[in-house]
Amino acid sequence: MTKSWTVREVLGWTKDYFRRSGIEAARLEAEILLSHALRADRLELYLRPERVLTDPERLDFKKLIRQRHEGTPLQYLIGEVDFFGCRLKVSPVALIPRPETEELVERIVKDFFSSKISPSWILDLGTGTGAIAIALARAFKHAQILAVDLSEGALGLASENARENGVEARVRFLRSDWYENVSGVFDLIVSNPPYVPREELEHLQTEVKKEPAIALDGGPDGLEAIAHIVSRSVEFLRPPGRLYLEMGDKQASRVRELIEQAETFHLDILRDIAGKERFVRAERLAPRNISTFAEQE
Numbered sequence: 156m157t158k159s160w161t162v163r164e165v166l167g168w169t170k171d172y173f174r175r176s177g178i179e180a181a182r183l184e185a186e187i188l189l190s191h192a193l194r195a196d197r198l199e200l201y202l203r204p205e206r207v208l209t210d211p212e213r214l215d216f217k218k219l220i221r222q223r224h225e226g227t228p229l230q231y232l233i234g235e236v237d238f239f240g241c242r243l244k245v246s247p248v249a250l251i252p253r254p255e256t257e258e259l260v261e262r263i264v265k266d267f268f269s270s271k272i273s274p275s276w277i278l279d280l281g282t283g284t285g286a287i288a289i290a291l292a293r294a295f296k297h298a299q300i301l302a303v304d305l306s307e308g309a310l311g312l313a314s315e316n317a318r319e320n321g322v323e324a325r326v327r328f329l330r331s332d333w334y335e336n337v338s339g340v341f342d343l344i345v346s347n348p349p350y351v352p353r354e355e356l357e358h359l360q361t362e363v364k365k366e367p368a369i370a371l372d373g374g375p376d377g378l379e380a381i382a383h384i385v386s387r388s389v390e391f392l393r394p395p396g397r398l399y400l401e402m403g404d405k406q407a408s409r410v411r412e413l414i415e416q417a418e419t420f421h422l423d424i425l426r427d428i429a430g431k432e433r434f435v436r437a438e439r440l441a442p443r444n445i446s447t448f449a450e451q452e
């Protein structure tokens with residue numbers, strides 16, 4: 156006869172197993188996965204520790220812990236994340252939105268709110284799950300957003316997320332190789348592009364390697380996508396429109412050079428809460444200001 160397992164026993168066993176697999180937050184992840192398998196709140200695990208798992212529950216949970224042990228990210232297993240107050244579906248077709256990207260969104264929202272202007276037209280380049288586009292649509296209630304990606308799978312997931320978050324009427328999704336199929340001008344362009352240097356891809360954590368390469372691979376120096384996005388941004392930003400980018404923590408000086416080449420931006424490098432230079436804010440100067448700057452040379 157198979158042994159019957161209670162919630163308390165399963166959690167204890169899984170915590171130890173995850174610890175041995177090198178998972179840092181072993182107990183927390185065990186609780187999250189078990190509550191997912193049982194379709195229950197985490198609180199319920201504490202309220203009913205002697206509850207015995209049914210056979211189907213035990214089998215479901217066993218499958219989840221095996222996948223987690225093999226390096227599948229927790230978020231792909233539970234299928235969703237919270238991002239800036241939005242609940243988003245995630246799957247291996249798109250990058251799992253990161254807390255740093257939430258910081259970028261927070262920064263954008265604060266900047267616009269404090270300057271008392273609200274962007275009407277927003278372009279999100281490389282939208283993935285739609286995280287940035289959806290969060291901005293909820294923050295700027297009158298904005299129209301165009302969100303592009305090269306990946307059909309990501310666009311399908313992002314559209315579903317826009318619907319679930321009630322912003323589908325104001326976010327349009329488009330398959331495009333960066334600006335290729337984009338027309339019009341915008342008050343805000345934002346992108347968290349792939350920026351990992353290609354030779355570093357194979358050294359990434361197992362979990363990160365389960366995410367799509369197209370979301371990570373920034374070309375030989377990691378800056379291929381950023382350089383392209385910066386180089387054409389002037390065409391798509393109407394002054395005093397702003398470009399916000401996320402980048403790797405060692406890329407600030409190269410990105411600064413790329414943007415300064417354009418000579419049309421007022422540039423700030425912004426730090427994340429860990430103090431790392433992770434974001435760029437570039438405001439497009441009006442033509443009058445540009446010539447004033449040129450005259451000063």
Ligand SMILES: C[S@@+](CC[C@H](N)C(=O)[O-])C[C@H]1O[C@@H](n2cnc3c(N)ncnc32)[C@H](O)[C@@H]1O
Pocket residue numbers: 249250251252253256280281282283284285286287303304305306309331332333347348349350369370371
């Ligand atoms: C780092 S992920 C960011 C996803 C999402 N914006 C986020 O912050 O969670 C980069 C995204 O860029 C997309 N991408 C890569 N190359 C692209 C290209 N040439 N044109 C458009 N999108 C591209 C990927 O499919 C991926 O969704």
